[in-house]
Amino acid sequence: MSGEHQRRLNKASVVAADADKPITAAILTKHGKAQVLAPLFHQQLGWQLRGSDGFDTDKLGMFSGEIPRTMTPLECATEKAQLALAHSDAEFGLGSEGSFNSTYFGLMVMNQELLVLRHRHSNFTVVASAQRPVAAVQRQCRTITQMNAYIDALPPGQKFIAEMVAPETAKTRVAKGLSALSELLQQLPEVRVSSDNEPLQHAVTLSWDFRAHNCPERQQTIARAGEDLLRRLQHYCPHCECPNFVAEPYEKGLPCEVCGSPTQQWRSQRALCQQCGYAHISALEPTTAAPDLCDFCNP
Ligand SMILES: [Zn+2]
Ligand SMILES: [Zn+2]
Structure with a gap:
């Protein structure tokens, strides 16, 4: 352009x-x-x-x-x-x-x-x-009881994925978007066993389905x-009114409060207009770093 x-x-x-x-x-x-x-x-x-x-x-x-x-x-x-x-x-x-x-x-x-x-x-x-931490876990299950425990512990609305290696072809079989054990057994019929604690012939790995519509935690992020x-979009350049005039961390070297040496902590921030180039640099609070972040005081 x-x-x-x-x-x-x-x-x-x-x-x-x-x-x-x-x-x-x-x-x-x-x-x-x-x-x-x-x-x-x-x-x-x-x-x-x-x-x-x-x-x-x-x-x-x-x-x-x-x-x-x-x-x-x-x-x-x-x-x-x-x-x-x-x-x-x-x-x-x-x-x-x-x-x-x-x-x-x-x-x-x-x-x-x-x-x-x-x-x-x-x-x-x-x-x-x-970014947010999510408590997603993956588990290799060897019995129906283990699978039920995994499914019961999922947060509301969280769907899961089941993976197993098919014995006849050695290819991985995957079922996604699952919300119940019955759906898993329908899509992977070879998993079926006669009792909940009978060991499965092949382990099934269960994990979270991270696709946004199947993962309420991700929707929150x-x-x-x-x-x-x-x-x-609601912060504008004071000169040309272009949006996205937002301060970002700019320079490191915040001085140690004990010895004054520069540390790896941010000491300033800068908002830079992408349309006219106007920049505003400001000091960050606090103006000194704790000595445990200093290479000289806490090597
Ligand atoms: Zn220091
Ligand atoms: Zn501008």
Whole structure:
């Protein structure tokens, strides 16, 4: 896109003045993310956010690894925002991408959700995010009793995935979006045994189904990322009124309160306008770091 055709953004570009003329945005989604975000954006900015099924986002990679992911989450969310523009006539395209990483020595899973918003008529791009720990667990089960215990411990609305290696083909059999043992037995009939404590011929691995429509915990993280995006769209450059004028951590080197040496802690933040380049740098509170964060006092 050449510079002369770039449209300039201001507050009126992102806040609908008139309910009859909503600002339009599109999100590519198979998994119900639009239902989580649309009410928030409608209430706060007068947006009409529509989900589109025009492109199978699973082509960009799947959690279960059936289609490997080759892009980083940020690249993937950016690509989805671009595809949302290509498959709609909306003013803004929204891309969403989640990741789950084992943390705290495998005791917790950190769910990070990224949202990338792109404007059709300029290079204006906003990246918003949220992360929360979720108590997702995976378990290899050898009896029906173990499977029942796993299913009973799931949070309300959380669906699960069952995987087993089929004996005749040595291929992995997978059943997804399950909410009860009866559904598992229907989809994987070879699992059936005569009593609950009889050992299964082949172990079955149960895990959370992380797809957004099957994972209420993830919907909460997506809603928080949506709130971060809304916040960014409601902070404007004091010079040109472009949105997303939000302070980010800028310089490290917060001085130690005992010896004054620079530490690895942030000492300043900067808001930078992506449209006119205006920057505002400010010191962060507190203005000194505790000595246990200092390489000299606590080597
Ligand atoms: Zn020190
Ligand atoms: Zn500006």
